Each structure stands twice: as structure tokens, then as C-alpha cells.
Amino acid sequence: MTTVLRDRDFFNRPAESVARDLLGMTLLFRGAGGVIVETEAYHRHDPASHSYRGRTPRNGAMFGPAGRAYVYRSYGMHWCLNVVCEPASAVLIRALAPTEKLDAMRERRGGLPDRLLCAGPGRLTEALGVTGAEDGTEMIGFPFEIRTSPARPDMAIGPRIGITKAAEELLRFGVRNSPYLSKPFRS
DNA sequence: CCCAGGATTGACT
């Protein structure tokens, strides 16, 4: 049976633990979304993390309470959604298997095949309608909703994608063999 | 103040 996650302490832990535990849970924004199939962890002493050099105007949410969204603009055109964990750490939500409000997501994504609706951090924010307006907002409760899952999916682990610093760290986690990953895992 | 460089995507060869 599934239940709605309401405990913000779930997130007040190391990002790596949260990143693993989020796999298989369902993430919704205004009712649209699906099952989380890919995450990445960014932590306080991580050169690849936006929080690495301390608090700035952009990354302020990462230094706030756990369980809130950290949304930033990537490459000047995409939004990326993180959930803040223990101080100065966060989990980047990289891909969902779309399940809810498919029509709304298909429309926002321009009629692309379902496999590509939420298969990437920029793609899923576009599909869900998440923007910088959500930076710093609670992810426990409306307009977000996170549903727990009793099932523990078979997990794949690998290096994070698209970074140059600390590129060897194995902090990317995915549901093994999901067709909705942004990229396949090596092994 | 300046400007190199992105936690990406989609189009194209």
C-alpha cells in the first residue's frame, strides 16, 4: 500500500541516502508526475554541488530547511528540480516514469513520445510545469505530493551525468532497466 | 565590471 509522505525529517539526512530511498516513490506537481526512476546526490563538501562555495543568491534554498525545493536554471533555458536534504545538500530528480495527468504532460512536452516526457531533469520540469517560481517551496504537500512505495526497486549506481568536478563519484542512482532513464547505466 | 562556463536538450551529420 502507498501513503503520502508528510514527514519532512525523511529529507533531513545525507543526500545519498535520500537519493536511494526516493527511487520507486511517486512525485506529483499539481497532480502531474510519475514514479521516480533516477536521482543524483549533491553534498556539502562536493565540488560539483552548487552549495560547495557557500551560500549565494541562487543556491539559498539549499541552506534552508530539508524537504523544500531547490530549482535552478540550467544552460540558460531549462529548470532543474532538487529536494533539499541535510544542510547544503540536495537530490536532483533526473527522471520519472510518467503515470499521472499524462495528457497535460504530453501537451507541455509538445506531443513527444511518452518515453521522453520526463526522461531528464529539464524534461521532467517542463512536463510537470515546475519553474523557478517553485524554488524554496515545500515539497511535502500541495502543490507537490510524494507517495511512498512499499516496493524497493532493483537499483543501478553510476557516476553523475554532465559534471566535470568530482565526476568519478558514484552518486547517480536509478531503477535498473527502466525505459524512462535519461541515460542507461553502464553495467 | 567582465566573461568563461555550466547538475541540458534537441537537431543535425
Next chain:
DNA sequence: GTCAATCCTGGGA
């Protein structure tokens, strides 16, 4: 496989 789009951030001068 390669590459441009697009714009904001923030480190360094």
C-alpha cells in the same frame, strides 16, 4: 557521433 541555443551565475580582476 557533433554542436548550437541561451542566459545567468559568480569568481576573479
